[in-house]
Amino acid sequence: MNRKVKFFFQSQVDVFRGDxxxxxxxxxLGCFILMAVFAPLIAPYKPxxxxxxxxxxxxxxxxxxxHPFGTTQMGHDIFSQVIYGSRAAVLVGVLSAVLVxxxxxxxxxxxGYYGGTIDAFLMRxxxxxxxxxxxxxxxxxxxxxxxxxxxxVIGITLLLWRxxxxxxxxxxxxxxxxxxxxxxxxxxxxxxRIMVFQIAPNVLPLTFANTALAMGWAILTxxxxxxxxxxxxxxxxxxxxxxxxxxxxxxTIAWWWVLAxxxxxxxxxxxxxxxxxxxEKVTNPRLKEF
Amino acid sequence: xxxxxxxxxxxxxxxTRGTVQAVDxxxxxxxxxxxxxxxxxxxxxxxxxxxxxxxxxxxxLALVSGAIExxxxxxxxxxxxxxxxxxxxxxxxxxxxxxxALDPVYPVEDQILxxxxxxxxxxxxxxxxxxxxxxxxxxxxxSRLKDYPHQFSGGMLQRACIAMALSCSPKIILADxxxxxxxxxxxxxxxxxxxxxxxxxxxxxxxxSHDISVIAETCDKVAVMYAGQIVEYGRSRTIFGNAYHPxxxxxxxxxPSIKGAKKKLIAIKGYPPNLxxxxxxxxxxxxxxxxxxxxxxQDPPMIEVEPGHFSRxxxxxxxxxxxxKVSLGETWENVAVN
Amino acid sequence: xxxxxxxxxxxVRNLKKYFPLEKGFFxxxxxxxxxxxxxxxxxxxxxxxxxxxxxxxxxxxxxxxxxxxxxxGLYPPTEGKVLFGGEExxxxxxxxxxxxxxxxxxxxxxxxxxxxxxQTVLETVMEGLRIHHLGTREERGGMAARALAHVxxxxxxxxxxxxxxxxxxxxxxxxxxARTLVLNPKLxxxxxxxxxxxxxxxxxxxxxxxxxxxxxxxxxxxISHDISLIRYICDRTAIMYLGKIVEIGPTEEIISDPRHxxxxxxxxxxxxxxxxxxxVRIKLQGDVPNPIDLPAGCRFGPRCDRxxxxxxxxxxxxxxxxxxxxxxxxxx
Numbered sequence: 001m002n003r004k005v006k007f008f009f010q011s012q013v014d015v016f017r018g019d020x021x022x023x024x025x026x027x028x029l030g031c032f033i034l035m036a037v038f039a040p041l042i043a044p045y046k047p048x049x050x051x052x053x054x055x056x057x058x059x060x061x062x063x064x065x066x067h068p069f070g071t072t073q074m075g076h077d078i079f080s081q082v083i084y085g086s087r088a089a090v091l092v093g094v095l096s097a098v099l100v101x102x103x104x105x106x107x108x109x110x111x112g113y114y115g116g117t118i119d120a121f122l123m124r125x126x127x128x129x130x131x132x133x134x135x136x137x138x139x140x141x142x143x144x145x146x147x148x149x150x151x152x153v154i155g156i157t158l159l160l161w162r163x164x165x166x167x168x169x170x171x172x173x174x175x176x177x178x179x180x181x182x183x184x185x186x187x188x189x190x191x192x193r194i195m196v197f198q199i200a201p202n203v204l205p206l207t208f209a210n211t212a213l214a215m216g217w218a219i220l221t222x223x224x225x226x227x228x229x230x231x232x233x234x235x236x237x238x239x240x241x242x243x244x245x246x247x248x249x250x251x252t253i254a255w256w257w258v259l260a261x262x263x264x265x266x267x268x269x270x271x272x273x274x275x276x277x278x279x280e281k282v283t284n285p286r287l288k289e290f
Numbered sequence: 291x292x293x294x295x296x297x298x299x300x301x302x303x304x305x306t307r308g309t310v311q312a313v314d315x316x317x318x319x320x321x322x323x324x325x326x327x328x329x330x331x332x333x334x335x336x337x338x339x340x341x342x343x344x345x346x347x348x349x350x351l352a353l354v355s356g357a358i359e360x361x362x363x364x365x366x367x368x369x370x371x372x373x374x375x376x377x378x379x380x381x382x383x384x385x386x387x388x389x390x391a392l393d394p395v396y397p398v399e400d401q402i403l404x405x406x407x408x409x410x411x412x413x414x415x416x417x418x419x420x421x422x423x424x425x426x427x428x429x430x431x432x433s434r435l436k437d438y439p440h441q442f443s444g445g446m447l448q449r450a451c452i453a454m455a456l457s458c459s460p461k462i463i464l465a466d467x468x469x470x471x472x473x474x475x476x477x478x479x480x481x482x483x484x485x486x487x488x489x490x491x492x493x494x495x496x497x498x499s500h501d502i503s504v505i506a507e508t509c510d511k512v513a514v515m516y517a518g519q520i521v522e523y524g525r526s527r528t529i530f531g532n533a534y535h536p537x538x539x540x541x542x543x544x545x546p547s548i549k550g551a552k553k554k555l556i557a558i559k560g561y562p563p564n565l566x567x568x569x570x571x572x573x574x575x576x577x578x579x580x581x582x583x584x585x586x587x588q589d590p591p592m593i594e595v596e597p598g599h600f601s602r603x604x605x606x607x608x609x610x611x612x613x614x615k616v617s618l619g620e621t622w623e624n625v626a627v628n
Numbered sequence: 629x630x631x632x633x634x635x636x637x638x639x640v641r642n643l644k645k646y647f648p649l650e651k652g653f654f655x656x657x658x659x660x661x662x663x664x665x666x667x668x669x670x671x672x673x674x675x676x677x678x679x680x681x682x683x684x685x686x687x688x689x690x691x692x693x694x695x696x697x698x699x700x701g702l703y704p705p706t707e708g709k710v711l712f713g714g715e716e717x718x719x720x721x722x723x724x725x726x727x728x729x730x731x732x733x734x735x736x737x738x739x740x741x742x743x744x745x746x747q748t749v750l751e752t753v754m755e756g757l758r759i760h761h762l763g764t765r766e767e768r769g770g771m772a773a774r775a776l777a778h779v780x781x782x783x784x785x786x787x788x789x790x791x792x793x794x795x796x797x798x799x800x801x802x803x804x805x806a807r808t809l810v811l812n813p814k815l816x817x818x819x820x821x822x823x824x825x826x827x828x829x830x831x832x833x834x835x836x837x838x839x840x841x842x843x844x845x846x847x848x849x850x851i852s853h854d855i856s857l858i859r860y861i862c863d864r865t866a867i868m869y870l871g872k873i874v875e876i877g878p879t880e881e882i883i884s885d886p887r888h889x890x891x892x893x894x895x896x897x898x899x900x901x902x903x904x905x906x907x908v909r910i911k912l913q914g915d916v917p918n919p920i921d922l923p924a925g926c927r928f929g930p931r932c933d934r935x936x937x938x939x940x941x942x943x944x945x946x947x948x949x950x951x952x953x954x955x956x957x958x959x960x
Contacts, residue, residue: 003789004748018306179742186700187756187807188729197755201746331826444688473687473853478897478909500827503899530901544828546856548883548898555860557831561796 015205015282022278025212028271032264035083036090043080047236050075063256070256072241073248078260084236085261088149088226089219089268096156096218097272101211104161105203108168109195113176122165129162135224142230149232152225156218164210171203171283209279216272223265238265291362292319293494294343294381294462298356301338301347308566309352312338314518317356320462320494320511327509327526328498329541333562334515336498337386340466343496344377360462378409382455383464387471388448392439399435402454409458424453427490428483445476449483456487465497469504481508502545506530514538517562517573520592524599534601534609537574539616554619560627572603579621580605580612637847638676638699638815643708645669645691645698649920666920668694670871671708676815676847681838683862683879684851685894689919690868692851696817699849700734701725712814730760733808737820739800743792749776749803750788756811775806779836798829805836809844816841817849822857834861855898859883864952867891870919870927877953887955889932926958934959 016022035042045051051058051071061071069078111122138155145151175181176199184194225231226239227246238261245257301313313335320326328336341347343358345365358365360380365373385391392401399421406417422432428449439447448468455463468484469477485508488495499505505512505526512529514522514537522535533539543556560577563569569576571586578585584604592600595609605612615621646665669691676682684692697703699710704722711717712731721728736742743752753772757763763771769788776784779802792800801821808816818837822830838861841848852858858865859879866876867890875888886892889910896910910933923930926939936959944958 007791179736179738180744182702183734183736183742183804183807184744184755185725186702186729186734187811188726188759189755190726190759193759197747198744202744204746331828474855475687475893475897478899481899482909501899502827503901506901507899541828542901544831545901546854546860547901548856548859548895549900549902552860552880555831555834557835558828559832561798561826561829 015208015278019278019281021274025271025274025278028267029275032086032268032271033090036086039083039087043077043083045077045080047081047084048074048076049080051077060250060254060257062254069260070254072244072257073250073254074244078241078257081236081241082238082260082264085238085241085264086268088232088235088237089222089264092149092153092156092222093215093219093268093272096153096160097211097215099153099157100160100214100218101164101207103157104164104210104214105168105200105207107161107165109172109199109203111165112169112172113191113195113199119169123169126162126165129159132159134159135221138221138225139228139230142225147230147232149235152222152232156221160214160217164207164214167210168203168206171206172199175199175202205279205282209276209283212272212276212279214272216269216276219272220265220269238262292359293322293324293361294496295319295359296339296343296356297359299339299342299358300353300355301335301342301351302353303348304350304352305566310565311518311568312565313342314565314568315356316513316515316518316520318511318513318520318523320496322461323488323492323494324511325488325495325497325509327505327512328496328515329500329502329505329512330498330515331500331541331562333517333565335518336515337466339515340383340464340496340498343462343464344381344383345373346383375409378405378455378460379458380460381462381464382458382460383466384448384451384455384468386466386468388451389439389444389471391451392447394439397436397438398442398450402450402457405454406457420457421453424456425450427456427487428453429479443476444472445479448472448476448480452480452483452487456491456493459491460493462494462496465495467499468497470499470501477504484508502530502541503547514541517568518565519573519602520600521574521602522600523592524596528596528599532613534595534599534606534612535574535603536578536580536605536612536616538601539613540622543616553617556616556619556622558622559625576627577625579615579625580608637678637713639709639711640675640699641673641709641711642671643669643673643695643698643710644671644706645694645703646706664920667871667922668919669698672866672868672871672873674866674873674876676849678814678845678847679842680864681841681848681850681862683858683865684849684868685853685855685858685865686868687853687894689870691871692868693819695868696734696819696849696851699815700732700817701728726760729756730811731813732815732817733811733813735801735804735808735816735818735821738824739797739804740792740824742804743800745792747791748788749790749792749795752792752803753807753810756807760811762810771810772806775809776803778809778840779803779806780832781806796829797825798832801825801833802836805833805840809840812844813846815847815849817851819851820853821850823852823854830857837861855883855894867894870922872927872956874928874956875954877950881950881953887949887953887960888928888957889934889959890928893931926956932959 016026057075058071059073059075061067063070067077067079069082071077107122111119137159141155142151181194181198184198223239226237227242229243231237231240241261242258245251251258297317299313299316302309302311316339318326328339330336347354354366360376392398402421403417406412421435425432425435430446430449442450469480472480481504497505497509509526512526513520516537522529522533522538529538540556540558546555558577563573563576571588572590575581575585590602590604592602593606595601595606645668647668649664649666672695674682684695686692698705701721705718709716709718710721750772753775754768757768757771773784776787781787781799781802822833837848840846850858850862862879864877865879865882866873867888869890875882875891882891883895886895893910896908925941926944929935929939938958944956947955947957947960949955949960
């Protein structure tokens with residue numbers, strides 16, 4: 001068992017070998033996760049704390065040593081907002097990505113393995129969900145069910161599973177014809193057993209690729225939702241920061257207010273994509289080595 | 291002067307784990323009208339060697355050295371123009387899997403036409419009649435010319451590829467495992483064709499295969515390859531009757547035969563060495579029942595054991611004993627492979 | 629085909645496996661033609677006794693793999709009977725595939741693709757035990773070790789944690805065999821088990837199969853297109869052509885005295901290593917016919933050098949040419 005675990009981790013490390021972008025992505029993601037976990041310890045202020053100095057509200061202060069990213073119109077420290085905002089981003093990103101992967105992979109495996117009517121039915125569901133515009137759907141859902149963090153996650157999950165489902169299904173279609181699957185059948189394995197023990201472990205790299213990519217999408221979506229004003233008002237979020245700038249139309253006077261959260265979003269989303277790319281390369285047939 | 295002569299050819303290529311010494315210092319020659327067979331198992335380097343003759347190297351080529359002289363001119367040193375004139379017109383190739391060598395979206399006739407027109411200026415009408423003649427030569431009905439590759443059977447496709455290789459009347463035909471993917475009856479048909487063509491056209495052939503009986507039946511000269519090197523080289527008759535090298539002898543013992551008494555089939559324990567870090571001394575040493583200390587410490591040279599017959603084994607002094615023992619199962623079973 | 633009275637293990641009677649061919653959309657709308665079938669196996673009969681290896685030889689497309697897969701339960705037979713130990717088990721083979729797996733097992737051709745790349749050797753070998761709930765957790769390791777020892781992978785524990793890509797082709801094939809042995813099968817089907825291995829190591833696997841057949845009193849079916857290999861290991865041989873067994877009998881007899889024209893053709897086509905031994909080659913007419921559109925009468929007729937009128941009109945019946953030797957031909 002130990003050996004298998006070691007092999008598993010070793011193969012994850014192998015994915016990133018030589019892929020600088022992938023490594024960068026992993027590091028960035030790691031930093032943001034740490035940021036999210038230790039936010040109260042790192043952030044100098046609370047995100048919605050109005051900061052006074054010498055009795056004066058520190059409005060729209062440009063970046064300085066005391067406020068590396070400057071302050072907002074309401075005297076909030078943007079640096080702290082970015083740090084606390086990472087929590088929403090990472091949480092939504094990781095949670096949605098995991099849920100999307102589980103659902104998408106399961107559907108993909110079942111659909112690809114069984115074929116026939118089950119496949120047809122599930123793929124029509126996928127087609128249906130592709131027809132639904134992503135952002136508007138989530139906005140409407142959230143508007144109807146309430147502006148909470150969880151509803152955003154549910155909204156994202158309800159649609160994003162469609163891509164991994166398709167992709168995994170393709171790979172399962174080719175996997176199920178490989179001799180080792182037939183060998184399992186000859187030994188007497190049930191369909192369930194084959195799907196779980198033979199097929200699933202072999203689509204794992206693809207699943208990870210999709211997870212990382214889904215994470216990127218989820219974070220971007222959460223930022224979008226918050227920016228449009230439909231985010232959870234109680235949670236600090238990068239999108240919310242941008243929302244506030246936009247409402248006050250302060251982009252031109254306070255460039256730092258836009259830059260910091262914008263950069264954070266770009267970096268985290270990119271990290272998801274780079275990691276996904278690294279895994280995608282692995283799933284391509286490799287050249288046989290001597 | 292030999293028609294084709296390779297001298298100390300080396301072809302190395304890069305992989306993520308290191309540089310593979312796929313072909314490591316081989317030399318052989320082919321006279322006009324002569325057939326040379328390269329025989330060996332997977333990873334021995336025969337395909338790399340054959341492709342090197344036409345300068346078909348993989349993208350990750352790390353090193354190529356030595357010389358491949360065709361009519362005295364070194365192919366490796368030629369300019370690209372000179373090489374293009376050589377390819378197909380002087381030296382042509384029948385690739386390993388004919389099924390994959392032809393483009394599935396064009397009729398076969400068009401593809402052979404393309405081969406001809408790329409190397410010669412021949413008016414369309416003449417080219418077509420030449421192609422028809424070739425199909426006659428290889429034994430495929432002319433009516434199939436306009437068909438697509440997927441409409442041909444495996445054997446017919448291989449014959450179509452042979453026709454394509456002959457289309458510019460080359461002096462040397464390279465055949466890389468020409469019958470490996472084919473059934474035995476079809477294989478036989480192809481081999482007969484190849485021999486017939488060889489007689490009619492007096493072209494030379496370099497054939498690579500892992501099947502020693504195919505090589506024995508078609509080739510005048512044989513080079514037995516192992517781990518990137520030639521371990522035995524000489525006339526077919528002598529190698530299949532009186533080989534010197536334990537690997538060559540072992541290989542023959544590992545082939546079951548239809549004719550004659552049912553002999554004991556032996557297996558050579560172990561597997562070929564890693565060509566990224568080839569072992570010191572004899573590369574077959576690890577698996578050889580007759581190794582001695584010197585075999586592992588020194589690289590064995592090619593020794594001319596008889597006129598025109600070479601073996602890369604220093605133990606030719608006990609060759610009679612070796613020949614007797616290779617047919618016994620215990621000889622091979624008792625090898626201590628590390 | 630009748631056989632001498634011995635303890636029969638596996639008996640196959642008139643086995644047929646047809647695959648319906650899908651018609652194109654338009655042709656099924658407009659044409660009223662009959663459903664076309666690919667008659668992969670078209671009425672074959674043979675038996676394999678315990679401790680015996682039967683060879684099944686033929687070229688690609690003759691139906692040997694389909695026969696094997698039908699026998700192991702992967703395909704339901706279209707017609708025919710399979711008997712095991714005298715009892716008919718045709719229906720059981722399909723209905724209760726899992727139970728049949730305890731009796732009939734299969735070794736695949738491609739050692740590089742028949743092992744799950746993400747399972748260790750131990751997991752692969754133990755899979756059969758897990759599926760059939762054999763042995764307790766503690767016992768399974770021992771059972772797997774014994775199977776690996778049986779296929780000469782010593783010491784077994786060294787191989788437990790290895791993955792397929794860390795094994796050579798020969799080793800992979802041994803693992804493939806070991807995983808069938810844990811179920812203690814009575815019938816072992818080996819489908820071209822060495823054709824993808826280097827020549828110099830084939831004998832290991834071949835000799836292993838022979839030993840296992842004898843030791844475990846298995847009925848073994850050895851499928852190969854390489855007749856010289858079949859000669860080496862099989863006690864009896866069946867030659868297949870386009871879904872039919874055209875000749876069956878003791879291997880040495882078939883090789884030294886082939887009676888069916890196709891067998892003679894097959895044997896004459898095998899290249900021989902001795903450069904001096906001139907082969908007497910039989911001239912071949914025509915190409916392999918389309919298995920979907922079979923010719924009327926004897927299916928080897930179009931390529932046969934002694935086809936007569938009778939051959940074109942009627943399919944040949946079985947003729948006994950020796951105590952245990954049968955041929956499907958009009959022109960003997």
